[in-house]
Amino acid sequence: MKINGKDYRTVWIKDGIVKMINQPLIPHKFEIVDLKNYIEVHDAIKTMIVRGAPAIGATAAYGVAQAVINFDGEDISKLKGQIKKASEKISHARPTAQDLFHGIKYVKSAVKSANSVEDARKKAKKAAKNYADESVLACKKIGEFGNNIIKQNDKILTHCNAGALATVDYGTALAPIRIAHYNKKKIFVFADETRPRSQGSRITAFELGQEGIDHAVIADNAAGYFMQKKEIDMVIVGADRVAVNGDVANKIGTYKLAVAAKENKIPFYVAIPLSTIDPESINGKQIPIEERSQEEVLYSYGWTDSGEFLRVRIAPEKSPSRNPAFDITPKKFVSGYITPEGIVNSEKLKYLIR
Numbered sequence: 001m002k003i004n005g006k007d008y009r010t011v012w013i014k015d016g017i018v019k020m021i022n023q024p025l026i027p028h029k030f031e032i033v034d035l036k037n038y039i040e041v042h043d044a045i046k047t048m049i050v051r052g053a054p055a056i057g058a059t060a061a062y063g064v065a066q067a068v069i070n071f072d073g074e075d076i077s078k079l080k081g082q083i084k085k086a087s088e089k090i091s092h093a094r095p096t097a098q099d100l101f102h103g104i105k106y107v108k109s110a111v112k113s114a115n116s117v118e119d120a121r122k123k124a125k126k127a128a129k130n131y132a133d134e135s136v137l138a139c140k141k142i143g144e145f146g147n148n149i150i151k152q153n154d155k156i157l158t159h160c161n162a163g164a165l166a167t168v169d170y171g172t173a174l175a176p177i178r179i180a181h182y183n184k185k186k187i188f189v190f191a192d193e194t195r196p197r198s199q200g201s202r203i204t205a206f207e208l209g210q211e212g213i214d215h216a217v218i219a220d221n222a223a224g225y226f227m228q229k230k231e232i233d234m235v236i237v238g239a240d241r242v243a244v245n246g247d248v249a250n251k252i253g254t255y256k257l258a259v260a261a262k263e264n265k266i267p268f269y270v271a272i273p274l275s276t277i278d279p280e281s282i283n284g285k286q287i288p289i290e291e292r293s294q295e296e297v298l299y300s301y302g303w304t305d306s307g308e309f310l311r312v313r314i315a316p317e318k319s320p321s322r323n324p325a326f327d328i329t330p331k332k333f334v335s336g337y338i339t340p341e342g343i344v345n346s347e348k349l350k351y352l353i354r
């Protein structure tokens, strides 16, 4: 992705340091964070310095690889203990995004056959690089397939941020939008604000602005209004986990959008790499839903025009809140899954499970 004219990935590793774009600061500041070890990697995922399922997956892969690359000593059995500790810690950072577990498993299985610490270091480095490169390629393919269903002058609604910053590059839901824009299609994007973390107004709008894609940020409650007024031609969202039957866990509010889209006969697409499909969740009921801190709902934060950071309470002092981070959209609301293997229905999705 281009940020201020320069090419970036969301996360990468350099000289044993995991590096990433600090997402809570977007769009007000652009900063790269350095993570020295797997505990810092865990904390960055947990506190959402990095967020979005495929980006979390790549970060987890880099985190496990980092534990191997920076291992001090030559005892392979001690290294195996270190890999176990790092994997366990990172796997507890957030519960819903399937890619987290996929990323950890990918690097772990690549180093399994190592016969020395040096061999493990080489294998871990290569595996983490391959994981990130494959993820970029998968998102690019999602973009190419998704572009085929986007017509001139389409107005597209998206929720949360499923853009380049939610992946390693390109995005999932934003990949078809990017490719359509590169193909000179005139499109317009409605970016749902996505309270409480506001990934839509902060990050999606930032990415669309950087690419010069026409867009408007709308309050979450406005989507139904624009659907009724026939101002939305399609909805494209990403996913944190998709069950074997096609039920979709995605950012809270996705279900409400899908219901409104069906009522208004608007196609509702879910863009996903195969790493987001969970072979062990038979349906959406089996997907764990993260419940985050009450504070995210009770407070908001931002920067004043003069650059001062402000965090303000937006609810009465004694009111508590509930804060589920994701919801489940049953498969019957999904018009199609935009994958790196093509656009499929829930029946065909089963055959793509790896």
Ligand code: MRU
Pocket: 051, 052, 053, 054, 159, 160, 161, 162, 163, 166, 167, 171, 172, 173, 199, 237, 238, 239, 240, 250, 251, 252, 325
């Ligand atoms: O809580 P977040 O910001 O990690 O949630 C992100 C989402 O819900 C995205 O829509 C999803 O991960 C798809 S990202 C390509």
